[in-house]
Every structure is written in structure tokens, then in C-alpha cells.
Amino acid sequence: MPTRRELGMHEMWCGADTSGELVWHVLTSDKSSTLCGVEKQDESTRRHMTDRHCFSCMKTFQDVVEAR
Template identity: 55%
Template sequence: MHKMWCGAVASAEPVWHVLATDESVTLCGLEKREECEEQVQTDKLCYRCMTTLQTEMAPEA
């Protein structure tokens, strides 16, 4: 199971990322920083994380 983390991208908008297994980086390569102290209200997802997750979850041919 993968965990989600809300971090900012270059535009500084909060975006939900998927954490890698060791939880220190995201699937798109962003280094995880401290958890947000406030609740973040966004439904935006990191496209690169979601694409990588989809590839990882696909059944092997």
C-alpha cells in the first residue's frame, strides 16, 4: 500500500504525491519534507506520481 503526501510543486500549489516505499521521496522524485501542520484542501494529484503508480500496479504481461 502506498501513502499520500501533500507537497508543493514548482508553482508552489499544494499537490498530492504518492510516497515511495521508504517514504523519504515521492514516486516523481520529490524529497519529502515535514508534514503540513494545517489541513490542506486540494484535490490536485501529481501526474508523474500517478503515472508511476499505475505502471507499478499494472499486471505483468
């Protein structure tokens, strides 16, 4: 079975956006930061409280997928 890396999958991480609101971000392949440039920290214990997504991360992710 192929690994996530082989499949090119991206993981999600729940953290604050620039305004401090809790949103879901898309992580870079090395999982150290998000596609929008937010440095990854400990994931919020309140992650179940939001279904909002970072627009910048989602747009960048869409561009990556479309480029394949």
C-alpha cells in the same frame, strides 16, 4: 493481518509541486521521497485545502500497479 509493506501499499503525502502548488504525491516505499522525485518534508498544514494530485506520481503509481 498483512502489513502495508506486505500488501505493497503506497502512502500519500501533501506537498508542493515544481510550481509551488499544493498537491498530493505518492511516497516511495521507504517514505523518504515521492515517486516523482520530490524530497519529502513536513506535510503541509493546508493539506485539507486541495484535492489535486501530482500527475507524474500518479502515472508512475499506475505503471507499478499494472506491472503486478
